[in-house]
Structures are given as C-alpha cells and as structure tokens.
Amino acid sequence: MLQIKDLTYRIAGRTLLDGASLHVPVGHRFGLIGRNGTGKSTLFKLITGELHADGGSIELRKGARLGVLPQEAPGGPESLLETVLAADIERAALMQEAETATDGMRIAEIHTRLADIDAHTAEARAAKILSGLGFDHDAQQRPCSSFSGGWRTRVALAGTLFAEPDLLLLDEPSNYLDLEATLWLESFLRNYQRTLIIISHDKDLLNNVVTEIAHLDQMKLVKYTGNYAFFEKTRREQMELLAGMARKQEAHRKHLQSFVDRFRAKASKARQAQSRVKMLEKMQPVVGIVEEHTASLRFQAPEPLSSPIITMEGCTVGYTPGKPVLRHLDLRIDMDDRIALLGSNGNGKSTFAKLIAGRLKPETGKMQKSGKLKIGFFAQHQLDEMHPEETAYQHLAAKVENGQESKIRARLGQFGFSREKTDTPVSQLSGGEKARLNFCLIAEEKPHLLILDEPTNHLDVDSREALIEGLNAYEGAVLLISHDPHLVSLVADRLWLVKDGGVHAFEGDIEDYKREVLDGARGGNNNRKNESESAPAQPKLSGKEARKARAAARAALAPKQQELKRLERQMQDLAARQAALETDLADPATYDKGPAHQAKLTDQIGRIKADLARTEEKWLALSEELEAQGAA
Numbered sequence: 001m002l003q004i005k006d007l008t009y010r011i012a013g014r015t016l017l018d019g020a021s022l023h024v025p026v027g028h029r030f031g032l033i034g035r036n037g038t039g040k041s042t043l044f045k046l047i048t049g050e051l052h053a054d055g056g057s058i059e060l061r062k063g064a065r066l067g068v069l070p071q072e073a074p075g076g077p078e079s080l081l082e083t084v085l086a087a088d089i090e091r092a093a094l095m096q097e098a099e100t101a102t103d104g105m106r107i108a109e110i111h112t113r114l115a116d117i118d119a120h121t122a123e124a125r126a127a128k129i130l131s132g133l134g135f136d137h138d139a140q141q142r143p144c145s146s147f148s149g150g151w152r153t154r155v156a157l158a159g160t161l162f163a164e165p166d167l168l169l170l171d172e173p174s175n176y177l178d179l180e181a182t183l184w185l186e187s188f189l190r191n192y193q194r195t196l197i198i199i200s201h202d203k204d205l206l207n208n209v210v211t212e213i214a215h216l217d218q219m220k221l222v223k224y225t226g227n228y229a230f231f232e233k234t235r236r237e238q239m240e241l242l243a244g245m246a247r248k249q250e251a252h253r254k255h256l257q258s259f260v261d262r263f264r265a266k267a268s269k270a271r272q273a274q275s276r277v278k279m280l281e282k283m284q285p286v287v288g289i290v291e292e293h294t295a296s297l298r299f300q301a302p303e304p305l306s307s308p309i310i311t312m313e314g315c316t317v318g319y320t321p322g323k324p325v326l327r328h329l330d331l332r333i334d335m336d337d338r339i340a341l342l343g344s345n346g347n348g349k350s351t352f353a354k355l356i357a358g359r360l361k362p363e364t365g366k367m368q369k370s371g372k373l374k375i376g377f378f379a380q381h382q383l384d385e386m387h388p389e390e391t392a393y394q395h396l397a398a399k400v401e402n403g404q405e406s407k408i409r410a411r412l413g414q415f416g417f418s419r420e421k422t423d424t425p426v427s428q429l430s431g432g433e434k435a436r437l438n439f440c441l442i443a444e445e446k447p448h449l450l451i452l453d454e455p456t457n458h459l460d461v462d463s464r465e466a467l468i469e470g471l472n473a474y475e476g477a478v479l480l481i482s483h484d485p486h487l488v489s490l491v492a493d494r495l496w497l498v499k500d501g502g503v504h505a506f507e508g509d510i511e512d513y514k515r516e517v518l519d520g521a522r523g524g525n526n527n528r529k530n531e532s533e534s535a536p537a538q539p540k541l542s543g544k545e546a547r548k549a550r551a552a553a554r555a556a557l558a559p560k561q562q563e564l565k566r567l568e569r570q571m572q573d574l575a576a577r578q579a580a581l582e583t584d585l586a587d588p589a590t591y592d593k594g595p596a597h598q599a600k601l602t603d604q605i606g607r608i609k610a611d612l613a614r615t616e617e618k619w620l621a622l623s624e625e626l627e628a629q630g631a632a
Contacts, residue, residue, distance in 0.1 A: 008055035034216035067165025087159030297470035315365035340492035376447035431458030
C-alpha cells in the first residue's frame with residue numbers, strides 16, 4: 001500500500017527525517033509514535049503531498065484512495081448527514097451523474113458501481129457513524145454551522161471514516177472526543193478492513209487497534225510487530241541488552257588499557273602491549289538507544305485540611321436562570337478523593353467542574369467549602385490565554401514573590417523545561433510544553449483540589465505517564481475529566497456519572513463502563529444482576545441519613561487508608577534505594593575498590609530486599625482488608 005524509501009526532510013535548518021524507510025502492506029494497521037516534535041505530523045503531510053521531501057521517495061499504490069482529516073472543519077448550511085454523505089466523493093459524483101445520464105450503457109455502469117460500493121446503505125452507515133461520535137437523530141438533521149468548532153471536527157472525522165479510504169491517516173483523532181466517542185472510535189478502527197496509520201498518544205487506543213508500530217526516533221522509522229505494549233517490552237529489552245553489552249565492553253576496554261599503560265615501556269611485554277593497542281583501536285563502541293529526558297510533573301503537597309473539603313445538598317446549577325443543567329446534587333469531596341467524571345460531552349461535566357471551582361454559583365441548594373480551600377483548575381482554553389510574548393520563566397516568576405532565579409528555574413526543570421526552554425517565548429512552545437507550564441503554574445499555588453479538564457490532549461506518551469505518576473504522588477484531591485481510559489484507570493478510585501441532569505456514583509470500574517457504553521446497556525453483567533435480584537431488599541435511607549452513613553464509613557477507614565499510603569511511599573523509597581545500590585554494584589569501577597566494598601554493597605542490598613518484602617506483605621494484607629470493606 002505504502003512504501004517510504006530513504007526519506008529526508010529538513011525545515012528551518014533542522015533535520016526531521018534522515019534516510020527514513022517504512023513499508024506498509026495492504027490491510028495493516030500501524031501506530032505512528034514518537035516524542036512531540038519528532039516529525040510525525042510532518043510525515044503525514046509528506047505522504048499527502050502537502051510538503052515535499054528533500055530526498056528519498058514515497059510511493060502509494062496506484063489508484064489507492066487516501067483519507068485524511070480536512071484542515072478546515074465543515075461549517076455550511078448542509079445538515080450533518082448530508083455533509084458526511086458528501087465526503088464519499090465517488091458516490092456523490094455517481095448519484096449526481098445518474099440523474100442526468102441518458103446513455104443506457106453508462107446508466108447501467110453507474111448503477112453497477114453504486115451497488116459495488118454499497119450505496120443503498122450509505123445513509124444508514126453515515127447515521128451510525130455520526131451516532132457513534134455523539135450525534136443523535138435530531139442533531140444529524142441540523143446544519144453544520146449551528147455547531148461549535150469541536151463538534152464540527154467530529155463531523156469531519158465522521159466524513160473521513162464514512163468514505164472508507166484505502167489508506168486512512170488519523171492524527172490524534174481522539175483529542176476532540178469524549179470518553180464515550182473514543183471507545184466507539186476504538187471499536188470502529190479495530191474492525192477497519194483497509195489500511196490505517198494513526199498518530200496517537202492514547203495507550204489503550206494503540207494497544208487495542210494497531211497491529212504494528214512505526215517508531216519515529218533519531219530521524220529514522222523503526223518498525224515493530226505488535227501493539228504498543230509489545231513495542232514497550234521489546235524496546236526495554238533492547239535497551240537492557242545494549243546497556244549490558246556497553247558495560248562489558250567498557251570493562252574490557254579498561255582491562256586492555258591498564259595492560260598497555262603498565263607494560264608499554266617494558267621490552268619483554270612491548271609486543272603484547274602493542275597488540276592490545278590495536279585491539280583497542282578496532283573496538284567499535286556499542287551504539288545504545290538514546291533516551292531523551294522525560295519530564296517529571298511534581299505537585300507540591302498542600303497544607304492539610306480536614307475532610308470534607310466540599311459538600312453539596314440539593315444544589316442546582318446552570319447558565320440561564322430557571323434552566324438548570326444539573327439538579328439535585330447531593331455530593332461530598334474529601335481530601336484524599338480521586339474522582340473521574342464520566343458521561344458524554346454536553347451532559348454537564350464541564351458545568352460541574354466550574355461549579356466546584358467557583359466559576360458558577362448554585363442557583364438553589366447549599367454548597368459548603370473549607371475556608372482555606374485552594375483549587376487548581378486546568379482547562380484547554382488556559383493554554384491560549386497565556387501571554388505569548390513572555391517566557392516560561394516570566395510566567396512563573398510572576399507567581400513567586402521574591403523568588404530566587406535559581407529556584408524558579410529549578411522548579412521549571414521539575415516540569416521538563418531546560419534552560420533554553422525557560423527563556424523561550426510561550427508563542428514558540430509546543431502544545432505539550434504549554435500544558436506542562438500550566439501544570440507548573442497551578443502546582444505553585446499548592447492547591448488542595450486539582451480539577452483537570454482533558455489534561456492530556458497535547459501530551460505525548462511519556463508526559464502522560466509522568467502526569468499519572470505526579471497525580472498518584474500528589475497529596476490532595478483530584479477531579480478528572482478525560483477521554484483517556486488509561487489515565488482514568490490509573491488515577492481515579494471513584495467514578496461519577498454525569499447524565500440526565502444529575503451526578504451519581506457509578507458502581508463499577510472503567511472496564512465496566514466501557515462495556516456499558518459499547519453494549520448500549522445499563523448496569524453490569526448478568527451475574528451481578530442476578531445477585532442483586534436475589535438479595536433481600538434493604539431499607540432505603542433518606543439523603544441525609546445516607547450521607548451520614550457514608551461519612552461514618554469513611555471516617556472509620558481513614559486511618560487504614562493513610563497507613564496504606566505510608567506503606568506505598570515506603571516501598572517506593574526502598575525500591576529506589578535498591579536500584580541505586582544495584583547500579584553501583586554493576587559499575588566496573590566498584591571492583592577497583594576491593595572485595596570489602598563489594599561485600600558491603602551486597603549486604604545493604606540484601607537488607608533492603610528483606611525490608612521491602614516485609615513492607616509489601618503489610619501492604620497486601622491491608623489492601624485486601626480495605627478491599628473486603630469496599631474502600632480499596
């Protein structure tokens with residue numbers, strides 16, 4: 001389907017691709033991955049002919065139809081359904097010609113071709129795609145111009161999918177989707193029968209859709225068979241193998257050099273010394289896999305606050321008086337809560353986040369917040385509100401009173417900013433760098449509650465993993481809105497469903513919710529249903545009684561949950577110390593310090609392993625206890 005040979009491309013004196021090659025067979029599904037800024041989107045533009053390479057070639061199978069999201073989303077008076085149907089250019093042209101053709105042979109050819117491309121089911125297929133991307137029947141009849149930019153981008157995606165091109169190129173297709181539409185898209189692409197290349201930083205999407213990975217690294221394209229998880233495993237094994245080979249080679253090099261230095265001047269050993277010099281000259285260094293610096297995202301610990309930090313009783317909120325978006329909110333947020341909001345776009349997730357952040361006031365009901373509560377709010381529009389002419393350093397310095405330059409730069413460094421990047425105007429930063437700067441500015445306030453509205457849209461895989469690590473180490477509460485199930489599953493321990501004008505706890509995990517979305521059914525599996533049917537009816541508590549019961553249960557479990565977190569931190573500390581000592585033990589220089597030093601390191605490692613094993617046993621026992629009580 002696609003053959004890329006020795007491709008070279010330069011922009012503004014910088015080389016993005018240097019002799020890159022890749023073969024994409026018909027019907028294969030590739031994930032194109034690489035750090036932000038390596039040239040993935042540029043490669044797509046080279047394939048489509050929007051850009052021209054400085055060297056090499058790109059060959060697409062003759063007659064193959066290429067599909068890519070249009071740069072401008074549709075916004076005309078046509079309905080969504082009409083817009084999607086028009087995206088299949090061949091079908092639209094044949095339908096138009098069929099109305100005017102007079103030659104009998106040509107009319108027969110047109111109808112034969114329309115049958116071949118399954119034109120009679122076109123409207124049903126287009127409607128199904130639009131429905132999967134979040135448009136109900138009424139919305140499909142409305143003109144494109146009545147929708148916002150994000151929704152029109154969904155329409156453009158629907159049109160691209162409907163056209164069923166022979167080679168489909170998708171660049172971060174889930175960025176403008178909610179979790180529900182992302183799950184539908186994942187299912188659609190998994191069953192796509194033609195050739196697909198997708199740029200994505202969504203691990204779940206890459207693991208569940210693609211069959212091969214093309215890794216753009218060091219200006220080359222490296223092909224891996226399998227999904228993203230297999231790529232990670234293979235690359236890690238390669239790095240460990242090369243690192244081991246490099247250590248052995250360095251130890252051998254030192255041994256040879258030591259012999260040369262000792263015996264070069266001795267006549268009896270001159271020949272042997274000279275032969276070792278030649279061996280050193282011929283020794284080729286092991287070329288390792290270069291790993292770029294991965295940003296860390298460290299959120300400073302807030303001042304302790306007693307739970308609950310927010311309570312709501314009978315709250316109603318909206319934008320127009322008398323027309324509430326959300327009603328009857330009876331909820332509570334504690335200091336250690338990690339909550340993910342589920343629900344389709346338009347159901348009120350962002351409205352709820354604005355209510356919690358204080359950007360909207362409840363129309364009715366009672367809402368109480370802790371007097372010292374600080375809230376950090378991350379939203380995509382904030383990236384566009386930064387001062388484009390100011391640098392990252394200037395943005396952070398404005399928040400730090402009497403801050404020393406070294407401390408400000410060190411803080412930015414914790415969020416992945418080099419010295420050069422700290423002095424770069426925001427207008428020249430990438431979307432991912434702006435997002436990391438926004439996290440840094442929010443973290444400086446030491447908030448007790450982080451509200452994150454689609455925080456990963458511009459982050460690459462490594463930055464997403466750094467965000468997960470940072471949030472799990474953060475000691476405050478988190479309210480998360482995200483289309484990334486991987487992020488939700490690893491950060492959130494409570495799921496709230498925003499639907500039908502309310503916000504309610506979802507009983508189940510993210511996998512249960514995935515199944516519910518894809519099956520179009522409410523509730524869990526049949527076994528769970530049967531268990532609930534056979535269980536004796538429980539007396540229903542009033543809202544106030546239920547809140548008191550939940551509060552009492554949380555209070556009873558709080559000490560055990562705090563102990564669990566302490567054990568987790570202790571395990572992380574012990575594992576880090578063990579890794580550092582093992583690195584020292586593997587260093588060839590260690591063996592120059594004598595056996596006593598080696599024995600000391602080995603003894604320290606042994607004691608740490610024993611401590612780690614005991615701590616893990618305690619953690620497992622406590623986790624099982626909390627899980628049995630429904631709190632883990």
